[in-house]
Amino acid sequence: MPELFDKHGGFRRLHSFTLATIVQLDTLRFCRRFLTFDHRETETKFYDPKGRQYDQMTQAARSGRQNIIEGSERSSTSKDTEMKLTDVARASLSELRGDYEMFILDRGQLPWSAHSPGARAINAISLDDAPFADDMVHESAKHALEQRKKYARWLDDDDAVVVANAMLIIIGRALNMLKSQIEAQGKTFE
16 A cells, blocks of 8 residues: 655755754854843954844744754655745745854954865865664764764854854855755655
């Protein structure tokens, strides 16, 4: 007897999901480290008196990751919904990329060129395939943290602009992966 629903829920094996997890974790960390509500700390932090920047950035990062999950879970019943949610994930991460870009510009600096040593080094990092067996939630989290270590040199830097530049590049990689996913989903949908 044929299955009523397609397979679904393979998001934990996607590199885009691993990067979106790193992006969400490190956006939370970035905001805690480099945004402030206290005008006395503006020497080292970006002044965000009402917390709007913090909220926008953390919500965009969350939306990026969560919509990958929801799209994957909905794929068994609606390929159209899967594509739409993957596109929402892409749009949310694009919005977040704009926030990091503005953070850098507000500091009177430019985002790194794609040809800069930092950008090349980050783009050269290969993600490992997810080695899951049966404990998907635990192993997926462990895998994301292991992959994050590859970017730690930049993400743990004390200079907010270095961290923001690294995030721009990591988000860009996730966006490229999501674009490819949407194209593949579109072919399946047809």
